[in-house]
Amino acid sequence: MDRQSTYTVSLFGSQHGDDRNDGSSPSRIQSALVDFVMDFHLDNVFIYRDQIRENVLVKQYYCDIDMAHLISYNDELADMLSQDPAEIIPLFEAALKICTQRIVYPSQKSIKLPEHQLLLHSSASELSIRDLTASHVSRLVRIPGIVIGASTLSSKATALAIRCRNCGHEDILPVAGGFTGVSLPRTCARTRTEGDNSEKCPLDPYFVLHERCQFIDQQVLKLQEAPDQVPVGELPRHILISADRYLANRVVPGTRCTIMGVFSIYQQKGSKRSQNAAVAIRNPYIRAVGIHADVDHSTKGNAVFTEEEEQEFLEMSRRPDLYETFANCIAPSIFGSKDIKKAIACLLMGGSKKILPDGMKLRGDINVLLLGDPGTAKSQLLKFVEKVAPIAIYTSGKGSSAAGLTASVQRDHNTREFYLEGGAMVLADGGVVCIDEFDKMRDEDRVAIHEAMEQQTISIAKAGITTILNSRTSVLAAANPIFGRYDDMKTPGENIDFQTTILSRFDMIFIVRDEHERGRDERIAKHVMGIAMGGRGVEEPIQAEIPIDKMKRYITYCRQKCAPRLSPEAAEKLSSHFVSIRKQVHASEMDANARSSIPITVRQLEAIIRITEALAKLQLSPVADEKHVDEAIRLFLASTMDAVIHGEGQSSKELMEEVNRVEEELRRRMPIGWQVNLSTLKREFVDSKGYSEQALSRALHVMAARETIRWRNGGAVVFRSSA
DSSP states (O other): OHHHHTTOSHHHHTTTTOOTTSOOHHHHHHHHHHHHHHHOOBTTBOHHHHHHHHHHHTTOOEEEEEHHHHHHHOHHHHHHHHHOHHHHHHHHHHHHHHHHHHHTOSSOTTOOOOOOEEEEEOOSOOOOGGGOOGGGTTSEEEEEEEEEEEOOOEEEEEEEEEEETTTOOEEEEEOOSTTOOOOOOSSOHHHHHHTTSSOOOOSSOEEEOGGGSEEEEEEEEEEEOOGGGSOTTOOOOEEEEEEEGGGTTSOOTTOEEEEEEEEEEEOOOSSHHHHHSOTTOOEEEEEEEEEEESOOGGGTOOOOOOHHHHHHHHHHHTOTTHHHHHHHTSSTTSOOOHHHHHHHHHHHHOOOOEEOTTSOEEOOOOOEEEEEOTTSSHHHHHHHHHHHSSSEEEEESTTOOHHHHSEEEEEOTTTOOEEEEEOHHHHTTTSEEEEESGGGSOHHHHHTTHHHHHTOEEEEEETTEEEEEEOOOEEEEEEOOTTSSOOTTSOHHHHOOSOHHHHTTOSEEEEEOOOOOHHHHHHHHHHHHHHHHHSSOSSSOSSOSSOHHHHHHHHHHHHHHOOOEEOHHHHHHHHHHHHHHHHHHHHHHHHHTSOOSSOOOHHHHHHHHHHHHHHHHHTTOSEEOHHHHHHHHHHHIIIIIHHHTTTOOTTHHHHHHHHHHHHHHHHHHSOTTOEEEHHHHHIIIIIITOOOHHHHHHHHHHHHHTTSEEEEGGGTEEEEOOO
8 A cells, every 4th residue: 555655646745845854755856856847947938837837827737848858957857757657757746736836826825736747748769669568667658650549538536435335434545547447445444443342344345436536537549550660561569548637639540649658557357358367467558648749730730840951941942943853853763754753743742722711621632543554663653652751651452441441440349339440541641642453442442532532531420420530631543454454446435444433533644654665665674774783773863862851851841831822824824724625625525426534524623723733832932823834734734634535546537437437337237136246247347348447346336335236145246236
């Protein structure tokens, strides 16, 4: 019981620091802590005095202490705090109470103050979850990670009021923080003190008076290693965090944060496994004494930049060739793909998010789809983006389910309550999700990200939980065409297996083709050989001008400090250009006698606006002007518009006329209800009448799409079904 009494504040609370000459260690430590809070100052500013006064006046009884200040004031105290926090933290909280009494209520000696809470933060070295060992138990540790689950608030007793059933004797039992429980005394205290003269109370006489207990808020968080810190081939580890009082409700799932706390152990009760488990084995958890969110989206990020860094970034933004250089520094070991690299530069910057007066939100994130032949380094580009984006998650289409991308509902083992665990789109909030093998995803899984890509939210209605999660992410997807390779003889619609609903959500769609051209092939071969032999390409030096770390910091800086808007001239130019693009697409649709598989809608106008803003943001310009619009339109024409008119080459006009003639002859040749072998048709039309085989297959494809004909016997027989 003596050890437990150091957890209570009442032991020292009444002394008000008068017994400094007393030799007892706890009291000496406490008075030293009181001196630290009262005396510590930087540049004649008493930081903690002011902080306590401000907090107490708004009825918040806590103080956030920087460990560096304590080390500079008294390194012995700081060492004791990190080595034996279970003993020192209660003393520190008692010291805060004394300081509040002295600072805020110096004349009112009898006022009863509530318990204070000590919060700590530090810039010391971090420890990963997988490095926590038994030697760290009961020590102060600092751990980075990502919150994947947060329980609802529960009330934990700090002092239990108990009463004896037999004699009515009442007592107060202090309870330690964290997950640790408390055992009620087996015998009555009155019986113990009065000896055997009076009537003995039976064993286990006490019951709890709930209404007279003292409670605090407690929340259980689940902290997982950040995806970029997990070694290859390992599952990410996670650990439970107990956060109480002012630390509860600080973070939501998906928040990246650093948690400072006491590495503790507890025995799991209530489960069948724990009854069979060994006596001396305990589960680890962390009792939080400080939670520091790394990127807070509500305040536009709180990454701290030094003045030298800001100066360097401003000078960098004034470089006339910054756009070209930045694009070249994206995956410098990959040859060519200039426009794709420029598009990725825009994606990393993002446009400006807008919230309209009626509360409607327009996204600022840019989505890009790379569609093309195998061996064109699509996955390598995705891997590079994962490295260079401040927040990024890489996933492959076949290995991703709808729940894994959006959110899954889990059941808590202890409370049996349902809670949400965020998926990849939620965890990458404020960053980029790279989805490889996008075409291999099941359709129902792909539909799950429709809402996340446009509305930037994920609505959940599962197991009685209805909620909306944020997923403000850019999507960079890579996919192969239907036949594995892009077939030039077929239209984009026949090559691309995606619905128009998902294609319209991509701001830029690149068709990456493996062109056979001798000069280009020689350059690529030399480049690849150079990398394989000496680590640098022949055509392009592998040493990028801007290192990855600096790119990462610059991207964070631009996203945090800059939100450009269009100038009136740029807006006028954009709107007139959009009208001409729609006109062009309509004309090509009329010529081809079919709707375009890649739609050009108002979303595409918004896409060009976002690209324009991203280009302005790259140069830290507050206004996007006409030169940004010109480059944005050029990028859009080189990507999405190029994909729309792909396959309609120089001979497309003649080919379409030939297809129309073949279609008319086919209708005359086959009355409704007739069927003809495909080989017979080929012999008649190609060999006898001189039509091209391509025109015949295209005409049959168009008629099958309109359901004029049907295929039978596995495509060997053509049946005319309707007019």
